[in-house]
Amino acid sequence: MIQKELIGDFKLKWDRIQQAMQKMNADGCLLTVDVNLYYTTGRIYSGYFYLPAEGAPWFFVKRPNGLTGDQVEYIRKPEQMAELFAAHGLKMPEKLLLEADELTYNDYMRLQAIFNPKETANATALMRNLRQIKTPHEIEMFRISAERHAKTYAEIPECFRPGMTDLEFQYEIERRMRKNGSIGIFRAFGANMDIFMGSILAGDNAESPSPFDFALGGGGMDASCPLGANGTVLKDGTAIMVDMAGNYTAYMTDMTRVFSVGRLTDLAYKAHQTALLIQSEIENIARPGTPCAELYNIAAKITENEGLGAYFMGTLQQAKFVGHGIGIQINELPVLTPRSKELLELNMVFALEPKYVIPGVGAVGIENSFLVTETGLEKITQFKEDIIQL
Amino acid sequence: MIQKELIGDFKLKWDRIQQAMQKMNADGCLLTVDVNLYYTTGRIYSGYFYLPAEGAPWFFVKRPNGLTGDQVEYIRKPEQMAELFAAHGLKMPEKLLLEADELTYNDYMRLQAIFNPKETANATALMRNLRQIKTPHEIEMFRISAERHAKTYAEIPECFRPGMTDLEFQYEIERRMRKNGSIGIFRAFGANMDIFMGSILAGDNAESPSPFDFALGGGGMDASCPLGANGTVLKDGTAIMVDMAGNYTAYMTDMTRVFSVGRLTDLAYKAHQTALLIQSEIENIARPGTPCAELYNIAAKITENEGLGAYFMGTLQQAKFVGHGIGIQINELPVLTPRSKELLELNMVFALEPKYVIPGVGAVGIENSFLVTETGLEKITQFKEDIIQL
Structure with missing residues (x-):
């Protein structure tokens, strides 16, 4: 057995x-x-x-x-x-x-x-x-997922052809995911959390409010699965946020990277840099005992200082968290919300995902999966973090 | 709204x-x-x-x-x-x-x-x-799914390369499904019915008993999703049963076809022909008012006459149904079991799937989706039904 x-x-x-x-x-x-x-x-x-x-x-x-x-x-x-x-x-x-x-x-x-x-x-x-506190074997599984996740992301530029849609782009990425060992299944906790293989948001589709409790929305390709890519043409000046599943073992890593067709607006680059700043500030202070609410508050404060509040975690609908535990399901505990009473603990694994939606451009920002160690955070999803021009 | x-x-x-x-x-x-x-x-x-x-x-x-x-x-x-x-x-x-x-x-x-x-x-x-009795719009959605389902199946021979595994074969089929408009999501009713995009069973993997309530099993690629393809090499003499989702609209068609690498054993061809015979006998008699149990009993009786009982709907574990309603979920009502008390009704849509697992070869048989009309059954999944040699 x-x-x-x-x-x-x-x-x-x-x-x-x-x-x-x-x-x-x-x-x-x-x-x-x-x-x-x-x-x-x-x-x-x-x-x-x-x-x-x-x-x-x-x-x-x-x-x-x-x-x-x-x-x-x-x-x-x-x-x-x-x-x-x-x-x-x-x-x-x-x-x-x-x-x-x-x-x-x-x-x-x-x-x-x-x-x-x-x-x-x-x-x-x-x-x-x-399940928040991971065992040695579970952590090992995350490391395998993270490595294959990064391998797939490195192949993303090969998936792009000028004039293609977000969906066509996604199909090529899905194929590479599978070839790199993706199990396919994407598990989430809670009712009506339907998602297939992850999410790609390009241009103003990133503003589409979602019925689901994921960080961002997107209209989706069909009313029966209203999330993610919707057929948007990937034209010059478009940001493409790739948040495809790290389901290479049953323990999913969560990692988002932003690609661009040509140059984006200055506001988009500024927002992206702000997300990286949030990540590095949180990496500096987080350790066992840090309140989860503090992680959210750091993100909100830096966002406010930069005057980016209207874009933070969506525009028409804004998610009220900046990260979440990961594991067999993509939305495990803890949740990094302003009202959380939880503290980080040793061997928690969570995704941190400060993101901004810039009207006319798309979504920018970053997401990585972190392991809480005795001395701080270990980033387990290693892949370049700047916006990657296609 | x-x-x-x-x-x-x-x-x-x-x-x-x-x-x-x-x-x-x-x-x-x-x-x-x-x-x-x-x-x-x-x-x-x-x-x-x-x-x-x-x-x-x-x-x-x-x-x-x-x-x-x-x-x-x-x-x-x-x-x-x-x-x-x-x-x-x-x-x-x-x-x-x-x-x-x-x-x-x-x-x-x-x-x-x-x-x-x-x-x-x-x-x-x-x-x-x-939900068993479909509306005109629902029937229209099934017809769209069926057409795209057949288009994808027509592309399956292109997906095959000698020496590949069932998983590699499946990835190529999945890609064509997506390009032909598959929504991706595969919905099933009931707890723990985890499946990704459908099932491909090659060789003796078709004998693997499943924890799920699908017709056949398969070991799967990972213990977290124990169903379908498991890395079996598609070598000469192998039957490959393709039962990939018809999820091109929210209303899924269900269609299974068998492909072979080289020639199969005589027993495998005999069993396949028996499945086709069951289908045609059921097409001859089914109409509104026919008991669902009768459809199962026809299948069981023909199977027994042909001496194929040990292979019917599995070997190590045998499913006790030969078809099921389809719709937004793949396992809607009615279920074609020997104990069913239900009668076919006008505008029901169901999948009929007489299948046999032949040790040393794989699974053979047929599955199509049928609409119950006033005069009988209309087969909505149209695609050649013989074993297709790759």
Whole structure:
């Protein structure tokens, strides 16, 4: 069930969940959504992962056939878990954690009826909190993603042909992503966060407000997926913001770079330099213990000093964050907002993305993925940061 | 809010929902998941669509900025809907439909607390039932998808190079899909149904059991997305089953064709011909009123007569359906299972996919998308059906 060479990393995760459960007097945690199964077992299956507050986990599997290992039990329906608890003399949990922000209402009610606990608590909140702090193997996966992410970005200038649209440009980049090992799938937390392979914003499409909780919008190519490239022709004087997924392992890096067709306006270059200044100021001060709100406030203050407030994180609609945790999902915790109460902690991995939208030009700015180390930040997405003229 | 030229189509959908609500004595239906918003409004937004049992719908929008129209109201949080109901003198629903199989538990509980209805019922079940019967505009969208789907499949032989892997082959097909207008996004109903752009199965990878509820499996390229191509080298004697998405509009066609490297075994050709026979037998008898179970039973019976039961819909794990409704999601209703109680109805659109997995060779068989007309079935995915030698 668990890949042998990674057993230490999984035990580290299970220990952390158990410590958290013991603190909140929970007896067990039942996980079933894809990201939490992948996090705790290294695979996605149809079934459940049950971790008691003490002892080894149980794996209840509906599909696929053929998984083996300690405490692996095949079931056809979740009700059989109660029978298996009885058969193995396992204590039914009095306080049970269920994924209340991810399970559907009906699935949650069904599981609650099966276990009939005295009390339930929210496994989504717990797991999202614990998943902030990355393990050695997770950090290794980010490094692989970052390297391939940079390799793809280095190939972007080859993707450009004069007169092409943002979509045609994106298709060429997607192809290179896949050849460099992109898994394709792009996971986000929350309802209606539909995105395909990332986002490319050119010219005034960068102003289009989005229904989603991503940093910027874009009209998209179809009303059924209103995000990103919309068929804009890449003409002279256009900024092209490339924010394509770093999904080369299950742990996604997030990296944005700006390309230009010909020269942009002075305002666009000034805004881009301001984003780089924000990044370097934050790199100077951030370390374990730094409030996440402070990172946002630095960005907002520098933006204000430069008189760029009207362009910061959008124009017609402005995102109220300047970065976010990354991992198996692109929008993990913490979120770098002015109201955040969270502090940076050792081994958090987050994306910092100060961006400006300049009407008539497009979006400029920067995004990199950072690991919080004992002494500060380590930038794991390494690639040139100036605007790259195509 | 609603595209003017499509208002008739949307009114048709709203009328059907209202008729169903009146039958079940429901007072209102609140929808918020992406597919239901797209179905009822033609767009995806962050917010809610509220349809009372009589009268015009309300659109409660959080994002994006700038939507206008009758009964469009901006909100920051769902609690404001109750205030707006009061302000407009709208009756609060005593029996409210909520998306119980799609909303998270916490979102459902929050909406229930806001409206505090005497009774709730399942909007997911209602909408999935109604969405089976397609409107004229939806059928038009399927026809566009089908045409582009066939155009891409006609380009598949150009994608092949001797010695390449299934993944390399898939990347070339994906690129042509995008150039032919694929939106990229692939929507499926249900938890943990992760898939990227479709599935290609070559050789014995077709035997790999899947955690998902798709017809066949495949190991996939990474444990975080265990489906489809896995790096198999396309060597002589290999069958390559191509089941890539028909997502050229929001209404996806589903079409599978088999390609071969060199000649396959006689058993593989026999199984392929059997799949074509199943398809033609079903085309002969299916019409409005035909039980869905009968379609499965025809497939099972022909399979048994040919002695191919061990290969039908997989080997190590066998799917227990031979087709399914399609639409905004790839796995809509009805499902063609032996236990189905449903009957075909006019304007249903479904995929029929009799498939066999032949050890040592790969998967063979056929899949097409059919519209149920007054007189029978219309095949909307038109493309040659024999095994195509590369």
